[in-house]
Structures are given as structure tokens and as C-alpha cells.
Amino acid sequence: MRHSDRRWTFGPAALRLAAALLCLITFAPAAVLAQLDAAAAGRMPQGLAEGVHVLVGDVDAPTPANRGEIGNIGFVVGEQGTVVINCGASYRHGRAVIETAERIGGKPVVLAIITQPLQEFVMGASAFTERGIPVLSHRASAELIEARCETCLRTLRTQLGEDEMAGTRVVVPTQRIDGDTVVTVGGRELQLIHPGWGSSPGDLIVRDTRSGIVFAGALAGFGRVPELRDGDMAGWLAALDRLEALAGQDRDLVVPGYGAPAGTHALAALRHYLRDIDTRVHALLAAGTPLLEAIKAADLPAYSHWARYPLQHERNVQRRYLALENELFED
Template sequence: MFRQRIWISAFVACAAMRVAHADATVEKAPAQPPHPLTVPAPVQLAQGVYVMEGNGEAVAPANRGVVANNGFIVGPRGVTVIDTGSSYRYGRAMLDAIRTVTPLPVERVIITHQAPEFVFGTAAFRDRDIPILAHRRAAELIRDRCWICLKNLRRTLGEDEMAGSRVTVPDQTVDSTTTLDSGGRALQLLYFGPASTPGDLAVLDTATGVLFAGGLVSIGRIPELRNESIPGWLAALRQIASLDAHIVVPGFGPPVPPAGIAKTGEYLRELDAGVRRAYASGVGLSEAMHTVQTPDFRQYRLYATAQPANVQRLYLQLEKQ
């Protein structure tokens, strides 16, 4: 486990900076509890399975970063947490919310992917010596890149809101689909290959058929292309659709039946086709970012910002081919 906190003084040489960002970014947990944060009330989806649903918007001071979905699964022995929110303060509030449901201890945290809205509450669990698990590639990206995300969150939400938040690298990793017992509950950690990110995991509670899809599914909010291209993502969605799942919890948006995930795939295909047409027609990047549209998804959250960003990423990928 990554037990030590790495402190960075003003005189640390540049060569040491990457190491310093690896497991902590400069501050340890607050000695006193932070200002209270109201988090979504846990909603029971099935026996022992709870979701805490964010509002699906972009992170902003008004929502205090409470935008993504996370949840937990209560077994006969303990609790498994799925994703931890965007701040240390959220992680602490999540622990309090779990205690309103069960007195059982949290045995493990599973991080589905490395997006900042899902990982920065993890430090609150690390401070209680709770194991943190992710796919190996997600853990590597958290170690190598999440200090940048933390800087951006501090800039957006402010130092006070992000007090105690730090990069917390998972101490347990998997490389492929794995079945494990966590809290006395049989869980399948599903890896479909690089998709929305290189290390996406989906978590299936085998007793109830509830699937936490993490970054693979977004409902009512434009999916953001981050590190990978579309074919792997579409392949992952097809495999999810073939599972014996009853409810799918997306990273953003309300839980849906398995058929509901089709919208994510429809957006990705429509986006991909539009960018390819523009590129083949000789439309320049700047023009494509304004003209390539996905009309069926104009009402989705983040359309004004995520749509042109997605067009840019796909266009640049085509230029490299």
C-alpha cells in the first residue's frame, strides 16, 4: 500500500517532481473534518446495491463537483464502494452516507476509470487503510496524470473545496476480467480492452444483475473522448449489451435497463461518421469543430463544450493515420 505522503518544498529539484506527484500531491488529510458537503442520498437499486447519483453537469463551484455517479454494494461481511467522487470532502461524506445504511465496514474501493470526477474521494478511504482496486492501466494513469486533473479541479472549485484531496494510487490492480469475493458478495470485474479509457472496468454484482458501467456509458450527457478511439468503445458496449444484466448504472445520468446504453453507441457512431465525412471532404480542423454536429444529441449536457472537443480529438487521430 502507498502509505507515505510525499511532501514537496519550494526547493525540490525538477527531476523529483514526477515522483512527488505519484502518490500524493503536496498535502495530507486535514486534521479536522472539512466543511460539510451534501451528497446524493443512497438509492437502493436491488438488494444491497445502492447508487449515489450526481447531477451530470460539468464540475463547477455551484455543484461543488457532485456530478458523477458512484455507489456501493453491501454484502454479509462488508461494503464494496464503486468510485469515490471528485474530492476528499466527497469521500468523507460518502463514508457518512454508507453508515446511514449499514454499520458494516467498507472492505474495498473499486475505481472504474481514472476520470477526475470519480477518483479524488479515494484519499478518504486510504486514510482508513481500505484497499483500493483498479485496472493496472487506470492505476498507471492515476499515478502519472491525475496531478494535472487535481490542479484543474483546484482551479475550478477552489483550495477550500478541494482541501485534503490528493492523488491516491490504487494498491491493488487487475489486468483482465476477474471474479472476486468482496464483502461476502461475488463481483465480476469486467475488462473489455481499451474503450473510453485504456483501463475501463465495469463491475457486475452477480446476485442482482446490477452493472456499474463507469466511463463506458453516459446517459443524457455527451460522452467525452479521453484517451482512446471509438472502435474499442463500441466493442465494449456490444459486450455489455450481451450480458445478463438487469440494471446499468452509467458514469453520468440515471440508471437504465440494458437497452438504454444504446444511446451512447449511437452518439459515438454519429460523431465518428460526421468527422470522417468532414475530413474526407477537406474541411479544416477549426471549421470541423464548428460544423460537425450530432443533432439527435443537442439537448444532452455538455454539448456545447464536449462536442467540439470530441471532434478535435477524432480529427487529429485521422491526421495521424
Template structure:
């Protein structure tokens, strides 16, 4: 665990200092590993991972970065490293660190694709996200940033060829968000899971359907388990074919920790709800020490239990 934490820190420092650096997971498959904390002037808001897959004639970027400036840097780095023009951007979830750089790609005539439900959330709430990022990061860092609603939208799983590379866009249902997408490079077997997976970082449950999320993790494990060596990884150990939204690439076994957090949080919240615990005492009563060392435990776990508690209240009123 300690060695993983050190790796995360080193990768985050490298990414923050030189956005052009990338890990190579397989032939033509790369990832920029971002910070796992909250947006801050120190990390410039460059949280979470951005991937790109290079085909015979073009490159597909997976998630667009946290600002216009970040998006421009990613575009330049992907084209320099891959040697091919970026022809498509795919947004896996409607979170600010994945969407705020999309305008930098759109301004170069590069289409941006997302699930229809993600596009709707981007349009309805990302102006608020942009306002908060400007407050935290400053006007200079966020200069030129604007909300860009993806112009290409899908409603179900599909397979496409872009840049001469075949990609499976997998919508597992409503998991971490109603418009979750996973991107699987058919040639290598590498899967970009976005916010469905985080490594040693508390996942945000705000937009989630916990049962759907668990089902999506089961599907992802089934998709990638038993394919050791298939990706012909260059910089990572054999079997590290899942690119999470946060943290380094991992194998299917690492998904167990994400599943455990969701299950344990749901169980604790249901228990406290059934016991009539008041909302004012909820956060303290719902502590889960097993996860206290994860990134964002203090700010996010408390929000998670409050949101899940209120969801139970709403469900009870409907009944």
C-alpha cells in the same frame, strides 16, 4: 424524454444537498446519483455516480468521489446505510470525479483497486486535474485532496469476493479508456459501467478507442439483456440493472443512444476529414442536432470532434 430530464435534475439536487441519500437497486446494491454537468461551485464537483454493494461482512464502494471531503462523506454514508465497514474501493475509469476522493478511503486503511492502465493514467495526469479542480471549486472544497494511485491493480477480468459479496470485475478491452472496468454484482445482476455509459450526456472521447467502446457496449447489452426482474429492484423499474457513470440506472435498451452518438460522431469526422475540412471550421461543420439537448453538448462535443480528427491525422502520418 422530458420526464427523464426532470428525474436527472431531482436526483442531482438531492445528491448535491444530501450526499447520504442513495437509490436502492436490489438487496444490498445502492447508488448515489451525481450531477451530469461540469464541475462548479454549485455542484461542488460531485459529478457522476458512486455505487456500493453490501455483503455479509463488508461493503465495496464503486468509484471514490471528486474530493477528499466528498470521499469522506461517501464513506460515512455507505457505512451508515449498509451497516457494514467499507472493505474495498473499485475505480472504473481514471476520471477526476471518480478518483479524487480515493485518499479519504486510503487514509482509513481501505484498499483502492483499478486496472493497471487506469492506475498509470491517474499517476501521470491527475495532479493537473487536481490543480484545475482547486481553481474551479476553491481551496476549501478541495482541502486535503491529493492524488492516490490505486495500490491494488489488475490487468484482466477477474472475479473476487469482498465483504462476503461476489463481484465480477470485467475489463472489456480499451473502450472509453484503456483501463475500463465494469463491476457486476453476481447475486443481483446489477452492473456498474462507469464512464462507458452516460444517459442524456455527451460522452468524452478523449481517451477512447471507438471500436473498442462499441464492442464493450455490445458485451454489456448481452450481459444484461433478458434478465428482467432478476435484480429485484426496490426504487427503480424492473430491468434498470445498468448503473451508468452519469445519469439514472437504465436497462440495456438505453445503451443504443450511447452507441449512436459514437457512430454518428465517427462518421461525421471521417466525412469531414476526407473532404479536407480545415480544423478551424471543424466544430461548426460537425454539429449533430440530435444530441444538442444532452448535457455537455456545447463544451464536450466540439472537443470530441477535434480529438477524433487529430487522431485520424496521426493515423494517416503513421501509414
């Protein structure tokens, strides 16, 4: 069932005075971008427009040093409430996200949206449901969370330690959509856009209609090697085209899942990587190169400076090789 004409309205919550406000920059995206590196280094939210903020996370793998706080989290503040985009990596992180969002915007958090079923976006949801805050995702993401996130949680406990992950549990979103939807939450209208199967089967793009700012989640990462585990190559490239068109309507500003927000021009490098790895692996497979040799032969030095390149790129080559090999057998 499609939801292209459906509108959801969440009831108003009690108003609060703002405890603190960051500088809100509505008409100067270049000035915003110039501040983001400093904000990311201190894990401080950065204002992008009136009522729109981003908390830029680490771009590396989860480690005790970064406490698993990888990936970006968004806040969109309306007159009656705040929407959080992605929940964080643990119960502790989720609580900190809620506290920060409410301190910055001065409004209660009334909804959390998960853009992809990734541990850094999902594991903090337990803090939201503890507060009675609904969690929304695409139906396919909810199904993947239910199917595999207990394994992710066990892995994070090993990587980060039991103390860091204390209180964390897997929460499957109860608010689910199947297609493009418009929601009005806390007095703010948001477009929730499912571009098809791109980085995952349940990708969501969140566009704040008032500012025009677009949150891409894991569909976009700037300066970081993407993860192809759940991706569909053709669908991902098509999703980037739709993302570019959405962001280019207004402020030309994309908030990626990883890395600092940037204009739509930054999507070009991600497109090039996806096409380059696909072309290289196609050529190696056609030449009869065995998988283990192909993993080393598919080095792409142009991207070697990106975060997570050595290990993640090799994993991507392996996954793309096996996917293409499977397609050949099916034919």
C-alpha cells in the same frame, strides 16, 4: 498476465447493525427507475436491489455549485462489508461517501473500486486510504492516475477552491488487475470485467453476481455527451456490446457513470452518438475540410439537448479529427 480464473477473498470485518436502510426493491426495476430523478435531485442514495445502491451525481462539469460531485457512485453491501464503486471528487466528498455507504448498509467499507481514471472517480480516494481501505483499479488506470492526476488536482483547486479541495491528494491504487477477475469482498461476489480499451485503456465493468446489476462507469452516460479524450472508437463500441450482454443476463439494468440507471435499451443512444460523430468527421476530413471549420460543421443537433453538448462535442470533434488525420499519415 490474465486473471480470468483468479479469485480474491477479503477477510470478514466486524458486523454492525444497520443505522438506516432505504427501501430495497429487488423485483421491480421499473419502480426503481421511476424514483431515480427525485433521488438524484437530493443526492440521496437509491436502492436498486437487496444490498445494491447508487448515488447519482451531477452530469455537468465541476462547479462550486455542484462541489465537483459529478458522476455516479455505487455501494454493494455484503454480509460482512461494503464495496464502494468510485471514490468521489475530493477528500471531503470521499469522506461523505464512506459515511453514507456505512449508514445505508450498516457494514464497514472494505474496498473501493475505480472504474476509470477520471477526477470525479479518483480524488476522493485519499479519504479511503486514510481509513485503511484498499483501492483497486485496472493497472492501466493506476498508471494514468500516477501520470496525470496531480494536474487534475491543480485544476480542481482552481475550479472549486482551496477550501473545497482541502485534504485532497492523489492516491494511486495499490490493488491492480490486468483482466477479468472475480473477487469476494465483504461476503459479496463481484465480477470485475475489463472489456478492452473503450472509454479508457483501463475500463472496468463491475457486475454484482447476486443481483445481476452492472456498473459501467464512464463507458456509459445517459443524456450526457461522452468524453473521447482517452477513448478508442472501435473498442468503445465493442465494450458497449459486452456491457449490454452482461446486463441483459439478469435484471437488464445498467448503472452508468453519468445519469440515471436504465435498461440496456438506453445504450443505443450512446452507440448512435459515437457512430454519428465518427461518420461526420470522416466525411469532413475526406472532403478536405480544415480542422477549425470541421469543428463547426460537425454539429449534431439530435444530441444538442444532452448535458455538456456545446463545449464537449466540439472537443470530441477536434480529437476525432486529429486521430483520423494521424491514422492517414501513418498509412
